[in-house]
Amino acid sequence: xxxxxxxxxxxxITNGHLDILERAIKLFDKVIITxxxxxxxxxxxxxxxxxxxxxxxxxxxxxxxVDSFTGLVVDYARRKKATAIVRGLRAISDFEYEMQMAxxxxxLNDEVETVFLMPNEKYTYLNSSIVREIAIHKGNVKxxxxxxxxxxxxxxxxxx
Numbered sequence: 001x002x003x004x005x006x007x008x009x010x011x012x013i014t015n016g017h018l019d020i021l022e023r024a025i026k027l028f029d030k031v032i033i034t035x036x037x038x039x040x041x042x043x044x045x046x047x048x049x050x051x052x053x054x055x056x057x058x059x060x061x062x063x064x065x066v067d068s069f070t071g072l073v074v075d076y077a078r079r080k081k082a083t084a085i086v087r088g089l090r091a092i093s094d095f096e097y098e099m100q101m102a103x104x105x106x107x108l109n110d111e112v113e114t115v116f117l118m119p120n121e122k123y124t125y126l127n128s129s130i131v132r133e134i135a136i137h138k139g140n141v142k143x144x145x146x147x148x149x150x151x152x153x154x155x156x157x158x159x160x
Contacts (some may be wrong), residue, residue, distance in 0.1 A: 001029045001030060002028045002029045002084070003027040003029065003030045003031075003032065003080060003081055003082040003083060003084075004024055004025075004027070004030070004031045004032070004082055004083070004084040004085065004086045004115065005031075005034055005073060005076065005077045005080060005082045005086065006020070006021060006031055006032065006033045006034065006085075006086040007034050007035075007036045007069070007073050007076075007085065007087050008026055008028045008033075008034075008035070008036060008115075009035065009036055009038055009043060009050075009128070010033075010035055010050050010053075010054055011041070011043040011044055011045055011050060011051055011056055011128050011132070012045060012049070012050065012128060012131065012132070012145060012149045012152065012153065013054050013128075013145070013149060014119060014123075014126055014127070014131055014144055014145050014149075015123060015126070015127060015143075015144055015145060016088065016090070016119050016126040016127070016144075016148065017079055017088070017155035018057060018058070018146065019119040019120050019123050020060065020086065020088040020117050021033060021061070021064065021086075021134070022061075023117045023119075024086045024115075024117060025063050025064065027115070028050055028063070028084065028086075029063065029159070030063050030064075030065065031061075031063060031064050031065075031086065032064075032065045032066075032067055032080055032082065033054055033058060033064060033065070033066055033067075033069055034051050034066070034067045034069050034076065035047055035054070035068040035069075036068075036069060036073065037066075037068065037070045037160050038071070043150055044132050045067055045152070046119075047157070049152065051066060051068060051147050053090055053146075053148060053152055054066050055093045055143065056146070056148040057146040057148060057149060067080075069096055072108065073085055073105065074105045074108045074109035074112055075109075076112075077109065077112045078109060078112070078119070079141065083112060083113065084112065084113045084114070084115045085102075085105060085113070085115070086115050086117060087101075087102070087114055087115070087116055087117070087121060088117055088118070088119055089116045089117070089118050090115075090118075090119060090123070090125070090126070090127070091124055096100060098114075098116065098122060098137060101114075102114035102116075104152070126144055131144050131145060131153070132153075133152040135154075135156075135157045136157055141153060
């Protein structure tokens, strides 16, 4: 069974993330979308809220598992018997960082490949930070996130 890990903070998950996930599902028998606990980030949503939003957004996909992890993604991949790490590339600006991470991950565990997938061009400008910023300023993010995430964003930002 070919298993891939799709790690990220997913704060929140966007339609761009789901587009990459759908592309990965075509390539792998199982994709584990996993929330990375990143101490350098200050997320809007708790880990449990993010996991809940992701589970709801991906429940229609039979080949997808939702999880979270701490530590190195290559160690997590080893524990899950994954052969690949899926990463989305929206623009050239993503490439340098993602390339460095892929090379470091290969150095740490050369049995896990990094697979870069490009989203549909309508998602190339989309990321979680932009979605959060728009939502905080009461802008409409309905077209950028799944319906359950839209509702959570409205709830979270209505008190701010």
